[in-house]
Amino acid sequence: MTAETHVERLRARLLGKQGGAAASGDDAPMARAASARVAVGPEHYDFAQFPELREYANTRWYYDKQGYEWNMFREHVGVASAEVEVAGRRVINFSSYNYLDLSGDPRVQAAAKQAIDDFGTSTGSGRIIMGEIPVFNEFERELADMLGVEDAVLGVSGYGTNVAAIGYLARKQDLVLYDELVHNSMLVGAKLSGARRFAFPHNDCDALERLLVEHRGNFERVLILTEGVFSMDGDIPDIPRMIEIKKRHRALLMVDEAHSMGVIGPRGLGVVDHFGLNSADIDVHYASMSKAFATIGGYIAGRRELVTMLKYYAPGLGLYIASPMPANAAAGLAALRIMRAEPERARRVVENANYFREQAARASLNVGASAGSAVIPVMLPDAEMALWMAARMFDNNIFTFPMIFPVVPRDAARLRFFVNTAHTREQIDRTIRLLAELKANAPASKGLF
Numbered sequence: 001m002t003a004e005t006h007v008e009r010l011r012a013r014l015l016g017k018q019g020g021a022a023a024s025g026d027d028a029p030m031a032r033a034a035s036a037r038v039a040v041g042p043e044h045y046d047f048a049q050f051p052e053l054r055e056y057a058n059t060r061w062y063y064d065k066q067g068y069e070w071n072m073f074r075e076h077v078g079v080a081s082a083e084v085e086v087a088g089r090r091v092i093n094f095s096s097y098n099y100l101d102l103s104g105d106p107r108v109q110a111a112a113k114q115a116i117d118d119f120g121t122s123t124g125s126g127r128i129i130m131g132e133i134p135v136f137n138e139f140e141r142e143l144a145d146m147l148g149v150e151d152a153v154l155g156v157s158g159y160g161t162n163v164a165a166i167g168y169l170a171r172k173q174d175l176v177l178y179d180e181l182v183h184n185s186m187l188v189g190a191k192l193s194g195a196r197r198f199a200f201p202h203n204d205c206d207a208l209e210r211l212l213v214e215h216r217g218n219f220e221r222v223l224i225l226t227e228g229v230f231s232m233d234g235d236i237p238d239i240p241r242m243i244e245i246k247k248r249h250r251a252l253l254m255v256d257e258a259h260s261m262g263v264i265g266p267r268g269l270g271v272v273d274h275f276g277l278n279s280a281d282i283d284v285h286y287a288s289m290s291k292a293f294a295t296i297g298g299y300i301a302g303r304r305e306l307v308t309m310l311k312y313y314a315p316g317l318g319l320y321i322a323s324p325m326p327a328n329a330a331a332g333l334a335a336l337r338i339m340r341a342e343p344e345r346a347r348r349v350v351e352n353a354n355y356f357r358e359q360a361a362r363a364s365l366n367v368g369a370s371a372g373s374a375v376i377p378v379m380l381p382d383a384e385m386a387l388w389m390a391a392r393m394f395d396n397n398i399f400t401f402p403m404i405f406p407v408v409p410r411d412a413a414r415l416r417f418f419v420n421t422a423h424t425r426e427q428i429d430r431t432i433r434l435l436a437e438l439k440a441n442a443p444a445s446k447g448l449f
Helices: 002-017 050-065 106-119 136-148 158-169 184-193 207-218 239-249 271-275 304-313 326-341 344-362 383-394 427-439
Strands: 082-084 088-092 151-155 173-180 197-201 222-227 251-256 284-288 298-302 374-379 402-403 414-418
Touching: 002 374, 050 383, 088 427, 106 326, 136 298, 136 326, 151 158, 151 304, 158 184, 158 222, 158 251, 158 284, 158 298, 158 304, 173 184, 173 207, 197 207, 207 222, 207 239, 222 239, 239 251, 239 271, 298 304, 326 344, 344 374, 344 427, 383 402, 383 414, 383 427
Parallel strands: 173 197, 173 222, 222 251, 251 284
Antiparallel strands: 082 088, 151 298, 284 298, 374 414, 402 414
């Protein structure tokens, strides 16, 4: 197949997805009737009139009205560890997912610097052309060995790797079933694929099986999407049950391990380690590298045939994209080696998080379904309380970020805490005391947000 033929096939495939002929489940927008006319106004061509900007302006107005400092895109100085410098003061940091405290580790930093000395800041090409360097293959070989799978491929972006893999593997004649709380990158990949899509209620394996019983016979490939640790709730799904279900219905299972790899399990090696699984029973292993790996990028791992297809044919992963930065790959490789050699880092993360949950329970704080992971939400009645408490926490030199609609449902506002291996009991105790005090004395919400 020539490059031109491949591009034309890709173009036809992408254009074919936009016609709406193949329904895509409840989350697909209804196609506009061909005869409908649009009254074109400024809201269609003037960015200042776009509804997204009005939403931003309303949020800024609310912050200003309440006297809150704007907490988005806030600069920090130095390495974001258990503490970090923000606005000229040292704060306890619960908003960085540097779980193993490796982003400032001298060994990881030295590896990144050496890669720049050896290969420059960029390889200057896509991997498939002239962008391949030894560190990429070293990372992939050692990762595959750690996971107990045949092969792996390193991508430039965690988000992009997820989108690209799902967008390539699923097609319009296929079905994607996903937990309703999976990460946005999985949703975007599923939409890009053109496959029929159905969400199942969070961690509801019975509902997943009912969907398979009803729909499996109508589709070729079926891809089931879940996470190893859910990034908003901090809970761990029943992966063994999902493996049992996917085998019975001859489906494929993909697990997003962004927040589980490097953290859960006796050795901190993710869901396979946590549950004592056979790695081959998960068809597509994925993780972003901005968490435990202390760098940027993403990977897909599994059977050699899977990796070969993605490396040679998946747009945004193997094709039509530059290679990862040498420094990022080298940092990830160094972090991987430390992760394997020092499992006590992961154990400390979970011990610290368990202590946080225990103290929160004693203070009558609701941490939702969080268990066994480093992600802990403190659930609150509404968005106004979440914003007020985050502002007051920062006033007291503790940084945590409010999670409100549309990131979470309107009735599920929270402060989210990422606990890492460097947090101390004293820092956690101080945080819990302040949370309990603030929640008990929070002003009544005014219904403004």
